Amino acid sequence: xxxxxxxxxxxxxxxxxxxxxxxxxxxxxxxxxxxxxxxxxxxxxxxxxxxxxxxxxxxxxxxxxxxxxxxxxxxxxxxxxxxxxxxxxxxxxxxxxxxxxxxxxxxxxxxxxxxxxxxxxxxxxxxxxxxxxxxxxxxxxxxxxxxxxxxxxxxxxxxxxxxxxxxxxxxxxxxxxxxxxxxxxxxxxxxxxxxxxxxxxxxxxxxxxxxxxxxxxxxxxxxxxxxxxxxxxxxxxxxxxxxxxxxxxxxxxxxxxxxxxxxxxxxxxxxxxxxxxxxxxxxxxxxxxxxxxxxxxxxxxxxxxxxxxxxxxxxxxxxxxxxxxxxxxxxxxxxxxxxxxxxxxxxxxxxxxxxxxxxxxxxxxxxxxxxxxxxxxxxxxxxxxxxxxxxxxxxxxxxxxxx
Amino acid sequence: xxxxxxxxxxxxxxxxxxxxxxxxxxxxxxxxxxxxxxxxxxxxxxxxxxxxxxxxxxxxxxxxxxxxxxxxxxxxxxxxxxxxxxxxxxxxxxxxxxxxxxxxxxxxxxxxxxxxxxxxxxxxxxxxxxxxxxxxxxxxxxxxxxxxxxxxxxxxxxxxxxxxxxxxxxxxxxxxxxxxxxxxxxxxxxxxxxxxxxxxxxxxxxxxxxxxxxxxxxxxxxxxxxxxxxxxxxx
Numbered sequence: 359x360x361x362x363x364x365x366x367x368x369x370x371x372x373x374x375x376x377x378x379x380x381x382x383x384x385x386x387x388x389x390x391x392x393x394x395x396x397x398x399x400x401x402x403x404x405x406x407x408x409x410x411x412x413x414x415x416x417x418x419x420x421x422x423x424x425x426x427x428x429x430x431x432x433x434x435x436x437x438x439x440x441x442x443x444x445x446x447x448x449x450x451x452x453x454x455x456x457x458x459x460x461x462x463x464x465x466x467x468x469x470x471x472x473x474x475x476x477x478x479x480x481x482x483x484x485x486x487x488x489x490x491x492x493x494x495x496x497x498x499x500x501x502x503x504x505x506x507x508x509x510x511x512x513x514x515x516x517x518x519x520x521x522x523x524x525x526x527x528x529x530x531x532x533x534x535x536x537x538x539x540x541x542x543x544x545x546x547x548x549x550x551x552x553x554x555x556x557x558x559x560x561x562x563x564x565x566x567x568x569x570x571x572x573x574x575x576x577x578x579x580x581x582x583x584x585x586x587x588x589x590x591x592x593x594x595x596x597x598x599x600x601x602x603x604x605x606x607x608x609x610x611x612x613x614x615x616x617x618x619x620x621x622x623x624x625x626x627x628x629x630x631x632x633x634x635x636x637x638x639x640x641x642x643x644x645x646x647x648x649x650x651x652x653x654x655x656x657x658x659x660x661x662x663x664x665x666x667x668x669x670x671x672x673x674x675x676x677x678x679x680x681x682x683x684x685x686x687x688x689x690x691x692x693x694x695x696x697x698x699x700x701x702x703x704x705x706x707x708x709x710x711x712x713x714x715x716x717x718x719x720x721x722x723x724x725x726x727x728x729x730x731x732x733x734x735x736x737x738x739x740x741x742x743x744x745x746x747x748x749x750x751x752x753x754x755x756x757x758x759x760x761x
Numbered sequence: 762x763x764x765x766x767x768x769x770x771x772x773x774x775x776x777x778x779x780x781x782x783x784x785x786x787x788x789x790x791x792x793x794x795x796x797x798x799x800x801x802x803x804x805x806x807x808x809x810x811x812x813x814x815x816x817x818x819x820x821x822x823x824x825x826x827x828x829x830x831x832x833x834x835x836x837x838x839x840x841x842x843x844x845x846x847x848x849x850x851x852x853x854x855x856x857x858x859x860x861x862x863x864x865x866x867x868x869x870x871x872x873x874x875x876x877x878x879x880x881x882x883x884x885x886x887x888x889x890x891x892x893x894x895x896x897x898x899x900x901x902x903x904x905x906x907x908x909x910x911x912x913x914x915x916x917x918x919x920x921x922x923x924x925x926x927x928x929x930x931x932x933x934x935x936x937x938x939x940x941x942x943x944x945x946x947x948x949x950x951x952x953x954x955x956x957x958x959x960x961x962x963x964x965x966x967x968x969x970x971x972x973x974x975x976x977x978x979x980x981x982x983x984x985x986x987x988x989x990x991x992x993x994x995x996x
Contacts, residue, residue: 392791394784502804504827556826560800561787657824735802735827 365574370407372433377571379537383530383633388565395525395558396421398566399464399490400429402532405572409436409459414447417502418554419464419492426464444469448476448489455485458578460536463487466554467494470508474515480547481516481619484583486539486576487547488532489517492554493653493704495733503733504553506653509681510709516619518548518626519682520634521652525557525564527679533573534633542580544626546619553654553704627683637685638676640692645674647745648696650689650714652678654736655702661738662702666745673745678710686717698748699724702741706731762860763990766819767920770829771910772848773838776808776947778907781933782836783814785911788929789921790818795989798823802849811847818920818989831856833987834918836910837865838892844871854880861885862987864913864976866892866906886985888917890972899971900964902954904947908965912972917980920989926969930962 365376377386382405393401399422403411411430413423430438436459441447444465455461465473470491480487495501496508512519518539522528528550535548552558630637647666649659656677663673676692678685693699693714701711701724711726718724728744730736746753769786773779780801787799796819803812815829828849835857841847843865850856854863854876863880865871868891872880880887892909896902915921921929934948935958955961980986 392788503802553826555800555802560798560826561784562798563791654826657826660824735830737830738825739831 370572374405374570374572376407376574379533379573382567382571382573383534386567386571388567390563390565392561393525393564394421394561395528395552396425398525398529398564399532399558400425401566401569402529403429403462404434404569405567406462406533406536407460407573407575408462409576410451410454411435411438411462412447412450412454413438413440413464414444414469416444416466416469418494418558419466419469419490422464422490422492422558426462444473445476448473448480451487451489452476452480452483452485455480455487456483458576460540460576461485461487462490464490464492466492467496467502467508471496471511474511477512477515477517477547477549482615484545484581484622485547486536486545488535488539489547489549490532491549491551492558493551494554497732501733502554504556504654505705505731505733506551506553506703507705507707507709509551510705510707512549512551513681513709515549516546516623517682518544518546518623518630518680520548520550520680521678522550522552522557523653523656523677525560525562528552528557529564529566531634533567536573536576538626538629538633540576540580541626541629542582544622544629545580545582546622546626551653556654556657623683630680630683634679636688637680637683638678638688638692640674640676642672642674643676643692644695645672646695646697647671647700647749648674648676648693648698649700649702649741650676650678650693650710651702652681652710653704655704658736658738658741659702662741662745665738665742671745671749671751681713684713684717689714690718693718693723696723698745700741700745700748701726702736702744703727703729704731704736705729762986763988763992764833765821765989765992766817766823767834767918767987767989768829768832768858769816769818769834769836769914770832771814771816771836771838772842772853773812773814773907774808774841774847775803775806775810775812777812777838778904778947779812779838779910780814782907782911783816785926785929785933786816786914786921787818788932789925790816792925792928793922795819795920796821796823798826800826802828809841809847811842811849813849820989820991831858833858833861834914835861835863836914837863837867838906838910840865840867840871852876854885857883857885859883859885860987862888862917862985864888864890864910864917866890866910868894886983888913888976888979888985890975892972895972895975896968899968902951904951904954905965905968908968909972912969913976915969916973916976917985918987918989923970923973927966930966930969934958934962934965
């Protein structure tokens, strides 16, 4: 039976007050702190009433995972342990979530790839697990620096996928993410991504909510599917996978279930808009030149816009916050005046530019780039140079590495 | 020269505390009411492997992250950065901005004629400090080399105050700090060098101060001025 008693206003064992999430995130006083992104993940978790966190070390998320271990030692996390591998961790997360826990984990790069099989399973099983992805290179030769190609692999798993620009985004979105994920009509896992190092290892000012306030606990009875019921979808599908294509009912259920996951992502749209204040942020989108980006590329874009301003070139900005649900309508609207759309990305394939091209009319306006890859930094100067070159303006040659 | 933002690139070797130095500088700038960001850049965490960190300090909000490709100040924590190319950029001063400053931890000059000409063409000032020797002399351990480097850049540019540096050091070493396993074991190593935590703080601060004075004097004598501020107001 769903709980009828509200936890709001009562205290947990650490003396934190369960607070109305909207009030906690929007009205409670904020305390500016100078923290690394990893420390900020810890501080968000302190306030998240998290039941289970499962860890496995991989740079650049190891610090965050270790810090959450400290939090467990302090008594703020229900249970915390280390899995045998990322695949094991994500499977164990599923087990904990099936058991009705609010589950959190962190991973990165090759770890994300290793665990990939679990993500569509999480989504299919409607488990509202939150996974932090601190992006890094996944290819050989090895790179631990941020390369966002792993996000493109997550886009079609059925998970919600958000891409944070700063540690402030991270703090707010970890807490708000649970609120969106756990809506009964959504009830999907969230991959909350950031560019590793540029967010996790960067010290920046972050405004924190009071440490004596926390989210109300997760109520597993708000799940839209019965808990661990072997006779009902989705677990039924796992019980007898071999007859899926020979049994009409099984086949039809499976097909409609897949559609239901994507419908749930669509239904998350209104909650995401409400909680993170829109799927995109926009600035000066009446300009003829607009940068559309996500993650750290937004920050580098902001610096490039300052430099362009000094040279008399006006440039707008679209910060894509949510990738799933995809802000198609918002991007069409924000780019309707743009003659040139630049999509700087920290990966070689330009997945964001491809998504945008598939979304807007006259997609030849999209300049896919600049790109840096393998964890290279994107100096704002190269964005400026790309834009000026495309506009036919004179551009100084850049004295880069080794020149 | 007064700039809205000062970009500092610290090139060192794993274990020297370049990452900590950038964090301490950024924390101090934040205490001084300036905007600041610091972040590291390294491969596998191992001693003597190249490790860089970056500190950006300015008078307006800073978005820029990652490797500092176009720095105003370059600090070289170890001669091997130059002599063995343990650097993410070759030569180590690649990308340095006109009118910038290069600070090298070495008791002997390390640069070739060609390097000197190229730096001179860019009007870049060059300051050598025997930072490791200074750390051994003042703090009694080479592990405080990063304090010499903090003092040097602060002394030349005045981008952070001594009071703020004192506060930042207290914050960084005065309480338990959990980062990676590597950082944690290094923290333990330096704590073992001092009988008491207060001693660690006092000796490190003394090293910063001494380097600050030496660098300050050098900057005055050589008329090197590179400051963070509002150029419009200064003009």
